Structures are given as C-alpha cells and as structure tokens.
Amino acid sequence: MKLVCSKPQLIDVINTVQRAIAPKTALPILECIKIDANGDGNVVFTGNNIDICIEYNTKCTVTEGGTIAIASKMFGEIVRRLPEGDVTISVNPSNFITKIKSGSSEFNIQGIAPDEFPDAPILDEKFRFTLNEGSLKKLIRKTISFVAQNEGKKPVLTGALFEIKDNSLNVVASDGHRLAVVKEEIKETVNNYKFVVPGMTLRELIKILKDEEDSVNIIVSDRTVLFDFGYYQVYSRLLDGEFLKYDAIISAVNTINVVAEKRYIMDSLERAQLLINDDISAKSENKVPVRFNIAYDKIDVSCITGKGQVNDTVPVELDGGELIIGFNCRFLLDALSACDEEQVKMEFSAPTSGCFIRSVNNDDSYIYMILPVRLYN
Amino acid sequence: MKLVCSKPQLIDVINTVQRAIAPKTALPILECIKIDANGDGNVVFTGNNIDICIEYNTKCTVTEGGTIAIASKMFGEIVRRLPEGDVTISVNPSNFITKIKSGSSEFNIQGIAPDEFPDAPILDEKFRFTLNEGSLKKLIRKTISFVAQNEGKKPVLTGALFEIKDNSLNVVASDGHRLAVVKEEIKETVNNYKFVVPGMTLRELIKILKDEEDSVNIIVSDRTVLFDFGYYQVYSRLLDGEFLKYDAIISAVNTINVVAEKRYIMDSLERAQLLINDDISAKSENKVPVRFNIAYDKIDVSCITGKGQVNDTVPVELDGGELIIGFNCRFLLDALSACDEEQVKMEFSAPTSGCFIRSVNNDDSYIYMILPVRLYN
Numbered sequence: 001m002k003l004v005c006s007k008p009q010l011i012d013v014i015n016t017v018q019r020a021i022a023p024k025t026a027l028p029i030l031e032c033i034k035i036d037a038n039g040d041g042n043v044v045f046t047g048n049n050i051d052i053c054i055e056y057n058t059k060c061t062v063t064e065g066g067t068i069a070i071a072s073k074m075f076g077e078i079v080r081r082l083p084e085g086d087v088t089i090s091v092n093p094s095n096f097i098t099k100i101k102s103g104s105s106e107f108n109i110q111g112i113a114p115d116e117f118p119d120a121p122i123l124d125e126k127f128r129f130t131l132n133e134g135s136l137k138k139l140i141r142k143t144i145s146f147v148a149q150n151e152g153k154k155p156v157l158t159g160a161l162f163e164i165k166d167n168s169l170n171v172v173a174s175d176g177h178r179l180a181v182v183k184e185e186i187k188e189t190v191n192n193y194k195f196v197v198p199g200m201t202l203r204e205l206i207k208i209l210k211d212e213e214d215s216v217n218i219i220v221s222d223r224t225v226l227f228d229f230g231y232y233q234v235y236s237r238l239l240d241g242e243f244l245k246y247d248a249i250i251s252a253v254n255t256i257n258v259v260a261e262k263r264y265i266m267d268s269l270e271r272a273q274l275l276i277n278d279d280i281s282a283k284s285e286n287k288v289p290v291r292f293n294i295a296y297d298k299i300d301v302s303c304i305t306g307k308g309q310v311n312d313t314v315p316v317e318l319d320g321g322e323l324i325i326g327f328n329c330r331f332l333l334d335a336l337s338a339c340d341e342e343q344v345k346m347e348f349s350a351p352t353s354g355c356f357i358r359s360v361n362n363d364d365s366y367i368y369m370i371l372p373v374r375l376y377n
Numbered sequence: 378m379k380l381v382c383s384k385p386q387l388i389d390v391i392n393t394v395q396r397a398i399a400p401k402t403a404l405p406i407l408e409c410i411k412i413d414a415n416g417d418g419n420v421v422f423t424g425n426n427i428d429i430c431i432e433y434n435t436k437c438t439v440t441e442g443g444t445i446a447i448a449s450k451m452f453g454e455i456v457r458r459l460p461e462g463d464v465t466i467s468v469n470p471s472n473f474i475t476k477i478k479s480g481s482s483e484f485n486i487q488g489i490a491p492d493e494f495p496d497a498p499i500l501d502e503k504f505r506f507t508l509n510e511g512s513l514k515k516l517i518r519k520t521i522s523f524v525a526q527n528e529g530k531k532p533v534l535t536g537a538l539f540e541i542k543d544n545s546l547n548v549v550a551s552d553g554h555r556l557a558v559v560k561e562e563i564k565e566t567v568n569n570y571k572f573v574v575p576g577m578t579l580r581e582l583i584k585i586l587k588d589e590e591d592s593v594n595i596i597v598s599d600r601t602v603l604f605d606f607g608y609y610q611v612y613s614r615l616l617d618g619e620f621l622k623y624d625a626i627i628s629a630v631n632t633i634n635v636v637a638e639k640r641y642i643m644d645s646l647e648r649a650q651l652l653i654n655d656d657i658s659a660k661s662e663n664k665v666p667v668r669f670n671i672a673y674d675k676i677d678v679s680c681i682t683g684k685g686q687v688n689d690t691v692p693v694e695l696d697g698g699e700l701i702i703g704f705n706c707r708f709l710l711d712a713l714s715a716c717d718e719e720q721v722k723m724e725f726s727a728p729t730s731g732c733f734i735r736s737v738n739n740d741d742s743y744i745y746m747i748l749p750v751r752l753y754n
Binding site: 074077078082107267268270308311313 | 451454455459482483484485486487644645647651684685688689690
C-alpha cells in the first residue's frame, strides 16, 4: 500500500474515526485504525470497538492499493507532529512495517495484519429518517446528562430512547431519578418507530457533530443504527428492553409556577454545590440535598453539610402557593445548563412531586423532570 | 472580627497566599489562611506551610479587629463563587464560625483558633540586594527545569544557587546530568554572597511573579530568604550544603559549533519524544537516547525504540568537524524551550562531552550544558 494525503485531511479523518477506537483493550487490533486503499484513490479509514464503528471515506493519491491496521493513538500523535504538507503512508507487505513520511521527517512503525479487524455491521434496514446535523447535536446535548451512567436495575436506561411519533422525534433519557424529553419535528412524512441508542455512542457522537445544516440519514435495523453523514458513517449497536413510559409523567399538571433568570438560580446552586462536593459527612451516592423555600417573589436556596452552611435568595416570578422542597443539587444544575434560554420556567406541586423545567415559551420543545429528595430538617 | 473587602481584591490576595498553603497535610492548620485584622484597617493574610510563608498586607474596612484561620481551598472557592461586589467576613469569637457574605449570598463555615498557626520566620539580615520582578521571573523560568526533582545523592541540588559575584547574579541549577547558568547584572554595588533556594519555593514563586519593572528586595539570613514585593512578602527556608563548582564546567572550549533554528530542532526532538514516551522496552529512568549525526550543514536526528523508528533532518550552520552523539531527548527539549531567541547556538566537542547551548549573541546571559548518553548502535 502507498498513498499520499494532505496533513489537515488526515487529521480530520483521525479525529473522527478515533471516536470509535477503544483507548485500551485486551485486543490490540481494536486499538487500531484500519486503512483500506484501492487503486481508484478511494481510501476508507475505519475504527471499530465492536460497540461503535466509524468508516470515513476520502480521496487520496493511491499509487499502490492495500490494507493495514495501525495503532490509532500513535498514528494520530505522529501525524499531528509531522511538518505541514503532504503525508506519504507506505506499507511493506511482507512485515507490515508502515512508513509515515512528510518533508524530511520519516517514521517507521509496526502495523498489524488487518485480517483480524472486525467487519462493519451488516444493516437490514427497517426504518429510515433524516435530521440535520445541528438538530441531532442539540437533541443529544440536551439529553445526554440524563442518561444513566451505570446499568443499575434497568440496563436500557444507559441509552436514550429515539421515538418517532406523529412525525416528531422525541429523544428521552432517564436514570430513574430524573427525566428529559426533547422534541424535534421531522420534515418528511414517516411512520412511528422507536429504538434505544447507547449513551456511550451518543457521548462519542456529540464530540464529532457540527452545528451545521447538513443532512444526516439515520437508518435503523433490529440491532443496529447507522448515522450516515455522507463522507463518514457511524454504526452503533442498539439497546434491548422496554424504556420508561414517559407520557404520563410529563403530562402532570403543576400548581406552582416559577419563572427565574437561569444564571441567578444556577449561581446559587453552584454555591451550594461547593459545600456538597467532597462532603465527608455524606455517603457519595447519597448527597445532602439543596433546600428550596419557595415563597412570594423569591426562592431561598440553602444547604447544610459537614463543610458549612449556605443561604442564598433568588428573585423569581411566582404563580401559585408556597413550598419547601429538596433536590439533588447536581441534577438541577445539569438540567438548567442544558437550557439555552436566559429565563426558565420551573413548575412544582408538592414536596413529594418532581420539579418540571421547560421553556418559558410554553412550547414542548423540551421538558426536564427531577424527582425531589426528602428533607430531614 | 468583622471586615469588608472587594471581591477582586480578595481573589488577588487568595491567589497569592495560597501558593504557600499545602493542599493536604497532617496538620489542618497548615491548610488554612490566617486573617489578621486590626482596627486601623490593616489586614494581613498569611499562608505558611513551614517551607514557604507568604504574608499579604492590604487595606480593608475593619469594623472589629481580630484573627481567624480558615481552610484556604474552601475559602477561595467560596469567594470566587460569590456575587460581584463587597465581601463581608465576620467571625463569632466564641465558636470561630466565620460568615462570608456578599449580596444575598451568605456562607457560614467553621474557622479554627489561630493560636496554632506557625509564626513567620524571624530574619537576621546578613545580605540584601534588589532585582526587578520581571528579571527575577526570567531567571527562575530559565533555570527551573534543571533543578533536581528528587533528593538523590546531593540534596542541595533540589535547589537553585543564587551567587552574587562581581556585581552579577548567577542563578545555577543542576540535577547531575545537566547544568543551567543564567546571569543578570545587579544595578547597585553589592558584595559577593551566595545561597541556595529550594526548587519548591521557586516553582511557587514563578506562579505569582509578574513581568513587571517593580523592585523586589531580596533579604537573606543564614537559614531564610525573604522576597519582599512591598505589599506581600515571601519567606523561604534555604538549603544547606556545598553546590556544584560550575565555573570549570562552563569554561570548556568546544570545537564543533552549530547554529540552528530553535523551532526546527525542537520539532524534530518532539517527534523523537513521541517514540520515547511510554516506551515499554526501556525502564522509565533509563530512556532511549536520541541520536544526533552532525555533518556538514545538517543534523540527522534519529531514534529507535520499542514503538518504532524516526529519522529527521534539520538544516544548520556548522563550524567544525562531524560527530555522532546521543542525548536524553527531554533534557534537550527543556533547555531549548527555556531559550527565548529564534536561533540557538549549540556547541559540541566529542561523543563523551556535553552539549552547550547558549545565545547566538555570544554573550554569557545563559549557558545550558547537557551531558551525553552513550549510544549502543
């Protein structure tokens, strides 16, 4: 194999494909990037850690076709350090030694026979729809912190539900203590369908998605989803299992409605978080809650931990009665920081009912629900 | 105690004093910042980890004098998170509960009785001279990477020698494998004198020094040095022991003189470093050397490790014969990155003699010497 490719082009390829490559695995081949060059100048770079597979198609000057797998981290570091200009990659087919050369700099590193490299999933298409890249990025950004980190009781909650219903896409995430539902219209006419994408895939995807209008084709089979960006494809396995029934949860009617400046309420929560972080008097999985005392035209935000005590007052517009209620401070911060507007609407009804956060425009573009935590004082 | 201070002023104080506060120690009092307010509005903030002590003097509105010690990290985090404006600090003298308040935000944290807080060192002045702050910063920046990190055979090498000789200050650092000598003229007339400042002090000092013309008075006693910046003072213990005799080393005459673009030679060394980092075929304390093949008008830089092989060619101006010589790649990079000019002069004489790096202006403002490493191939 011998090909020539510009350094910026190669860096773009590596930054994308590397998202599907495990940093450390038991199988060295899964830490590799596979390069597959044919005589027509079409080159496919692939990363595949079994859970996610990314294929990047690009044009290079190929003087000799062939295939090689090389350690991805090393390859990326080398290419980034090379002098600016065209990079020549050539492989000795007898021993897989790979030469990477630019200007007067030349590296020789050991490649691996590509035979062991896993194949990209085969897709038996059941459903497809189209989103623009910026919308997909926004949907993931606004839900990702709600996806459960650990398998816990319901492994399916380590993913986000993509539910197409009445020509809208709802992306839904929950870890059992909180729920996010974010909605986007689909421009073409599509049937109802649903599937659950692993959080791991979404966390990698958001790192490569751009805020652009380009179309992304999303093609779903029983076990696999493909996000097709044209010049690169991201395959991911899907999660099995029945997701939460979220309709009933988000249709609750609340009696206490608050409109607050997002920045003020986040500032006061971040102050409380200072006393909650590393609080040795609480078990880490059982953080001291932050206390909201909601009364006419303000919320008193307070917290007492082993580190000290904080009191803060946030002016709000209040419609409804008074309430004292406790929350996991981090969960409120996650939800508020996923809101893009300067003001947010927070709805409550009772000390044992969740806090609903939604747009002040009263549309249903997003709804966050956070369950309360019992206060003992 | 009760005082009022602006938030930016308080942040500046904390950022400075915190450099003398141990992040985690067995004695909680050493993790504290001491605040000492008198009725005239003079407030002294002190950090003291026994090795270094920083006192910061500032004016506040003091309505009640007093003294308190509070956990410094916590105090800093709280002040940074407070709303902009004036910060009120008040202490309940019966239980040391300290209230920190700004706008509608109020923290109450547990302070500590200041009795246990260590006193600042008492200085029995033996010698003093003056530098400007920017020069002191430059002297430390250009020598700090040469100071030994571990006590090893000569504990005194974990510090830098400050030697005043013929009205010049030489700052000298060495870890036994390499040597830095950086020179600065002293404007006033002073006697000869020398002392060794711990590397730990210099590493903290460089974080607070500014590139300014302000004078710093440096006052030395037998066991302590004081860097006096006017509004704040940094005390440090000194190191005992006889430093290296460096005069003979730096007066060596070299026969092979190279002038190189600093950027080119650093780029090629950084490429070699990629293969040296995490090289599992070498013990970490015994890195594979980088090989210089110096011949007419170029240096071939190469390296072979368990990760692969790199070859690079750097064009240079050469005066003298040819040479093949090996070095610790990181040591060369440290020295070159401490040079401020775009070109550097590198001098060699034999495979067993050091590489000398100095200014292309041929002045003796700085000299770096790096001992070679034997090449086995």
